[in-house]
Amino acid sequence: MSAVSGRLPVFPWDRLESYKTTAAAHPDGIVDLSVGTPVDPVPEVIRRALTEAADSPGYPTVWGTPALRDAITGWCARRLGARGLEHRNVLPVVGSKELVAWLPTQLGLGPGDRVAFPRLAYPTYEVGARLAGAEYVAYDEPTELDPAGLRLLWLNSPSNPTGRVLGKDELRAVVAWAREHGVLVFSDECYVELGWESDPVSVLHPDVCGGSYEGIVAVHSLSKRSNLAGYRAAFAAGDAGVLGELLQIRKHGGMMTPAPVQAAVVAALGDDDHVAEQRERYMARRTALRAALESAGFRIEHSEASLYLWATRDESCWDTVGDLCKRGILVAPGDFYGPAGDRFVRVALTATDERVGAAVRRLES
Ligand SMILES: Cc1ncc(COP(=O)(O)O)c(C=O)c1O
Numbered sequence: 001m002s003a004v005s006g007r008l009p010v011f012p013w014d015r016l017e018s019y020k021t022t023a024a025a026h027p028d029g030i031v032d033l034s035v036g037t038p039v040d041p042v043p044e045v046i047r048r049a050l051t052e053a054a055d056s057p058g059y060p061t062v063w064g065t066p067a068l069r070d071a072i073t074g075w076c077a078r079r080l081g082a083r084g085l086e087h088r089n090v091l092p093v094v095g096s097k098e099l100v101a102w103l104p105t106q107l108g109l110g111p112g113d114r115v116a117f118p119r120l121a122y123p124t125y126e127v128g129a130r131l132a133g134a135e136y137v138a139y140d141e142p143t144e145l146d147p148a149g150l151r152l153l154w155l156n157s158p159s160n161p162t163g164r165v166l167g168k169d170e171l172r173a174v175v176a177w178a179r180e181h182g183v184l185v186f187s188d189e190c191y192v193e194l195g196w197e198s199d200p201v202s203v204l205h206p207d208v209c210g211g212s213y214e215g216i217v218a219v220h221s222l223s224k225r226s227n228l229a230g231y232r233a234a235f236a237a238g239d240a241g242v243l244g245e246l247l248q249i250r251k252h253g254g255m256m257t258p259a260p261v262q263a264a265v266v267a268a269l270g271d272d273d274h275v276a277e278q279r280e281r282y283m284a285r286r287t288a289l290r291a292a293l294e295s296a297g298f299r300i301e302h303s304e305a306s307l308y309l310w311a312t313r314d315e316s317c318w319d320t321v322g323d324l325c326k327r328g329i330l331v332a333p334g335d336f337y338g339p340a341g342d343r344f345v346r347v348a349l350t351a352t353d354e355r356v357g358a359a360v361r362r363l364e365s
Helices: 012-024 044-052 066-080 096-106 124-132 168-181 240-252 259-269 273-295 317-326 353-364
Strands: 031-033 090-093 114-118 135-139 150-156 184-188 216-221 234-238 299-301 308-312 329-333 345-348
Touching: 012 031, 012 317, 012 329, 031 353, 044 259, 066 090, 066 234, 066 259, 090 096, 090 240, 096 124, 096 150, 096 184, 096 216, 096 234, 096 240, 114 124, 124 135, 150 168, 168 184, 234 240, 273 299, 273 308, 273 353, 317 329, 317 345, 329 353
Parallel strands: 031 329, 114 135, 114 150, 150 184, 184 216
Antiparallel strands: 090 234, 216 234, 299 308, 308 345, 329 345
């Protein structure tokens, strides 16, 4: 038996451990801006829904409760402008990372099939292709890809790590190209509600997809918009044929969201106030960190949306990581997201106001 883990790269975060130890030795403690993990409270309206559903002795379903599917279609209509989505167009998943990692396998892709993702990208797109034994290709411009053997095209707008947003015209052109060549588009939109200098658009918007969901699926997560990374809650919405097939497989695989979490997601998707409140927190941290990084000689590129600042001092990312960790600040090296990021670092906005204040003082001193 050959180890499946042998198909996978070194887990990137393990490479940051020694820098983390250095940063943690700072007399005023570490400011960890590396992983984009939420630190603010789970909103009360969501906690209440979770606890009220605590008495859930039976098995939940993979497709979720009708109330959950209603909440998803309702949110997609209200926040993304998607028209005419039905229950057959949605699929809850157990956090979007598991979907990203197992999608090529669940689509039946393997040797000879290709998966494409952005040149600078969340590493799990590649992991998914590797787990399936499929080939993969990183692109600068998706419509310049060779469509031969290309089965799955990942979009990610707003982007992790760069915060770049694809405009309506760009998205429309990619969707048209993919449909022409029979390539399935999965659009990871988990930062869609975190636009700062740009208003991100979904592939489900009629101006992009022309009102048809054929060949396109959007992936959304509750982790960032609702501080629910610990709950593991996300969903896919779009092409009913693709999602119906995934549903069959995932039913056999037992990939259900726990019932109390399903109830929590219904509450979360029905409430926009907590999202606005959380956005305010991130906006203030972003403004402070951006100014401090610039005063410390960094240049920020893109970053018009998402939870990150994509920063460079025109040096190796590991030199930047090494320098900042001596000041007790831990950031992610850009090459975690592809070799093209090797002169950037990704600075997350996910630290408390107190910790962000500490980082600002250290950068400005
Ligand atoms: C682009 C992107 N997709 C998916 C995920 C996974 O999020 P989750 O599994 O919490 O839904 C992340 C997490 O950072 C991400 O940045």
